[in-house]
Amino acid sequence: MNLIKNYDLTQSNTLGLASKAECFAAFSSIEQCQALILAAHNQGLKLKVLGGGSNLILAPKISGLVIQSDMQDFTLHKQSDEFSWVWVDAGVNWHNWVNKSIEFGHGLENLALIPGTVGAAPVQNIGAYGVEVAEFIEQIELIDFKEAHIQTLSNEDCQFAYRDSAFKQNFKDKAVITRVLFKLPRAFKPKLDYAPLSELKPQAEARELNAQALIAKVCEIRNSKLPDPKHIANAGSFFKNPIISSSQLEALKEQYPNIPHYSYGHYASDDEQHFKVAAGWLIEQCGFKGKWHGKVGMYEKQALVMVARQGAAAQDIQSLSQKIISQVQQSFQIQLEVEPQLFN
Ligand code: FAD
Ligand code: NAP
Numbered sequence: 001m002n003l004i005k006n007y008d009l010t011q012s013n014t015l016g017l018a019s020k021a022e023c024f025a026a027f028s029s030i031e032q033c034q035a036l037i038l039a040a041h042n043q044g045l046k047l048k049v050l051g052g053g054s055n056l057i058l059a060p061k062i063s064g065l066v067i068q069s070d071m072q073d074f075t076l077h078k079q080s081d082e083f084s085w086v087w088v089d090a091g092v093n094w095h096n097w098v099n100k101s102i103e104f105g106h107g108l109e110n111l112a113l114i115p116g117t118v119g120a121a122p123v124q125n126i127g128a129y130g131v132e133v134a135e136f137i138e139q140i141e142l143i144d145f146k147e148a149h150i151q152t153l154s155n156e157d158c159q160f161a162y163r164d165s166a167f168k169q170n171f172k173d174k175a176v177i178t179r180v181l182f183k184l185p186r187a188f189k190p191k192l193d194y195a196p197l198s199e200l201k202p203q204a205e206a207r208e209l210n211a212q213a214l215i216a217k218v219c220e221i222r223n224s225k226l227p228d229p230k231h232i233a234n235a236g237s238f239f240k241n242p243i244i245s246s247s248q249l250e251a252l253k254e255q256y257p258n259i260p261h262y263s264y265g266h267y268a269s270d271d272e273q274h275f276k277v278a279a280g281w282l283i284e285q286c287g288f289k290g291k292w293h294g295k296v297g298m299y300e301k302q303a304l305v306m307v308a309r310q311g312a313a314a315q316d317i318q319s320l321s322q323k324i325i326s327q328v329q330q331s332f333q334i335q336l337e338v339e340p341q342l343f344n
Helices: 030-043 094-101 201-205 211-225 246-255 279-285 314-332
Strands: 004-008 020-027 047-049 056-058 061-069 074-079 083-089 137-144 150-154 175-185 233-237 243-245 261-266 273-277 296-298 305-308 341-343
Touching: 020 030, 030 047, 030 061, 030 137, 030 175, 047 175, 056 314, 061 175, 243 246, 246 273, 273 279, 279 314, 296 314, 305 314
Parallel strands: 020 061, 047 061, 056 341
Antiparallel strands: 004 020, 074 083, 083 175, 137 150, 137 175, 233 305, 243 273, 261 273, 296 305
């Protein structure tokens, strides 16, 4: 466990942004992680946690100590007729865990091929094709940065919401997740509501669909539509899909009858029904799809994904992001929110 000074993170983020950390260290045990936290205290360094760097905008210089989990274990905790409970270390690659999870139970298949690590999955409550990881998390083990103590949080403590959790709010930069306890139903009940997966419904009804085939289908759809960061630098969806009220939606429909929207239920604070609007469509209507603005642009097959060329910097990304936010605000009176977090 070495503290490396002036560590180059350019290869450690999927946007390929040139970036150096004042100090960097990977840990492969709880004790090493605690020792790093104490070392940071002693040297007056602030702590930041890096996973696979697939949901971050890295600043050119990152002050403090960047830590990364290299813990890679799976432990079957217990099993009942209905469920398996499995602890998975934060450093495990997410897609590898999805492939492995079907040996224990089900539910994670729709989340196949999402880049990154298990430790980061709860941070933004990763979701795809109608499934959110929060549905399958029972507990989270973390080490807090103040005392370097191990704590366990329940699902409720994590305050999971749409692409959000306590780890983006109260716990932000205050703790490192070391492992996650998944509770997986042992029966395979595929969720096929999203249009691209619905063609599997007849197979599922005939009980001819298995978990491997569902994972393969999700991978096929994603590969056909989303850029692989190994070939085209990106951080996935750049904006969250906005949630608007039914009255706002009705007003927009007068001008844009085809605006894609999905029911999002009610908020406790008011009685009005709310709708999720596809941010990619809003961005496309504003003319950004497939267009480059210097070294950054919006992907030709999905306008929600910002792509970057070699040499792009956080500043280029922020400048295009601002242009899009103000154009969408002007055209639709909707405020877009950036999904990847700034790492500085
Ligand atoms: P990082 O980007 O390294 O970190 C993200 C945040 O989590 C940071 O704030 C970091 O400090 C924090 N963090 C990381 N590890 C820990 C830890 N152990 N403890 C505490 N905090 C930690 N997201 C979706 O929700 N659904 C998708 O379908 C999806 N598809 C994507 C497709 C592509 C091509 C790409 C590039 C991204 C996609 N994403 C998607 C976004 C991203 O993959 C996920 O958010 C993923 O969980 C990020 O994991 P990471 O390990 O790369 O985290
Ligand atoms: P898509 O299928 O083109 O759909 C566009 C948007 O419409 C999605 O963002 C999705 O919202 C919403 N949507 C579609 N069908 C829906 C339904 N039946 N019910 C409710 N909402 C519906 O999206 P895509 O870009 O190809 O992505 C496919 C899935 O992978 C999506 O779930 C997306 O979130 C996920 N993904 C996420 C990221 C990321 O970085 N966060 C990157 C790539 C893909 P939701 O986004 O809320 O699902």
